[in-house]
Amino acid sequence: MTDSDTQSHTATASRKPTLGMVATLAGVSPSTVSRIINGTAKVNSAKMAAVHQAIEQLQFRPDPAARSLAGGSTMSVGVLTQFIDSPYYGEALRGIEDILREHHYVPLFASGRWNEVEEAERLALLQERKVDGLIVLSGRLADQVLMDMSKDLPIVVMGRSITGHQLFSIDIDNFEGSRLATRHLISLGHRNIAYVSGPLDHGDAQRRLEGFKTELSKRSLVFNPALLAVGDFQESGGFKAMNRLLQSGEMFSAVIAANDQMAYGARLALSNAGYRVPEDISLVGFDDLPHSAFTIPPLTTVHQSVYEIGVLAAKAMIALLKKETPTAVTVPAKLVARESTRVARV
Amino acid sequence: MTDSDTQSHTATASRKPTLGMVATLAGVSPSTVSRIINGTAKVNSAKMAAVHQAIEQLQFRPDPAARSLAGGSTMSVGVLTQFIDSPYYGEALRGIEDILREHHYVPLFASGRWNEVEEAERLALLQERKVDGLIVLSGRLADQVLMDMSKDLPIVVMGRSITGHQLFSIDIDNFEGSRLATRHLISLGHRNIAYVSGPLDHGDAQRRLEGFKTELSKRSLVFNPALLAVGDFQESGGFKAMNRLLQSGEMFSAVIAANDQMAYGARLALSNAGYRVPEDISLVGFDDLPHSAFTIPPLTTVHQSVYEIGVLAAKAMIALLKKETPTAVTVPAKLVARESTRVARV
DNA sequence: TTGTACGCGTTATCAA
């Protein structure tokens, strides 16, 4: 039985170490301990050492609930996503979690389910839990709502372009990415390109479609509305949209799907109809989900590092939390040419 | 300007409604309000009505932090997953979230990353946050650790078979599911069946492999170790494992992958090597991820409703939280025959 | 059955 053993028996007799116990052990007042932990004021470096030593010895960790009650920070950040199991946003969540963890913050995830009312409710719940900040992944909420909220706490938004005092946004280069995909097909000789869009009331979907149209006209090609089909960003929606395109009788040698999931569905519809990819029809997706490297054939798609975007969002939040100004970064989209695209047959 | 308008201006002058304000408005003491909210004691039904009315009028919601500090419940449940963006566990997370939400509980997600040390750390963090219960999705942690923890708070585990006082587990029928897949192939006339396993130190992987071997021997077939390749439950692992199988020169007409993701990877490897699925080789997966209905060809696989499992886990947790005993339910696995399997050629 | 008074662990305010 060592000396430290004995100490721990007596000192840690009562369960959880508290800030007060640290203060006693270090021979200072509780307020001093608090100040040292939060860096709220300057303190004698000798006491500082003693306090740190006591914290070590007691394995003290501040109680988030008590902090919250007393008006301090809760060390938690609310993250509003749409569906917790979205393959797309999932990567961003991982990036957010990784960075937040490094900074000892805890993420509180909530799902808005692409529903304005639910989003507002979940946001209210997160505020009720007194999160220190909010990271919002896309969604249907009006920009104004976020701008208002940012008066109370820092907000980082992904998938929108709004900025303000405590409001920072990291947008994806949907427009440019879409142009990249279009350019790729055009350079392969495709002239009749079908487009499977996401829901038209969806910001990302709008900008991707816009990029497609813009690139088309820059290359002196006309946009043919008959070659546009709207899906829901899911496999099933891509499948149905492609079937509609096929049944329309319209000719096309290539297809752009506004996201990879719809590309998967479109690919199956194509296959069912007897078309080969890429021999008969070229297919391009958007997002470059991890899975896209393993489809048959591996999918040519627009890559965007969603994980990286999550990381950037979390870093921006940390900066905001420190009253710093996050540095704006654009995450460039880039084309990943795999095997689902090929030179158009003459 | 209506009467209620005026009231709201005066009554809600101070920010957040508190339990005390409710008490005042209802003409009772704070403790009575507390009792009514928590059902801690019987109260005069007249006062009860008055209090509920006051709560409504003030839109009062108890502060979780204050509750936590005072020793009450935090209305939060910790959920330990492995990766927040896992396509497999993601569905379970959604089920958990849906049910928890219905009961006004908030999930606190944490990722263990298939690492025993990290899992323990995250669990500690969740306890520090004073969650009312814990839902653990698989993981590498020793059963004993969970059993010990269950003395302090209710725990529901998915992917293990341990039970105890405040410990409930919902296991997947890995064994039976695997037998189903094997039986399906055998009934199609396949005799040489390759098996792409998950990590051998992984519980699910072990039981699935066991099911495969068992069914084989029941059908008087011998397990050929040369037809076993170990992957990592990811697409890339399935891809590599299949390549190894192909290079071994061993003959086989069908393959079982221990999960869908590895099946996707294996499918690509097969395709790259010039084999057609299912014409040359039949392929079966496990899990029936939503995506599996959209692969080329649509994948025959063992379906298990992971979402449903999440729902059951959350319901069990709610029961435990109410000091009730959850009713044990087994979620049956079932084979979904799609187009990646076919009668063996003679 | 109901109310009073105190404590939970921390931060903020104010003096010293």
Next chain:
DNA sequence: TTGATAACGCGTACAA
């Protein structure tokens, strides 16, 4: 720079 003291909002013995 430091320390006492008063909140923060709620649950709960204890008393009535």
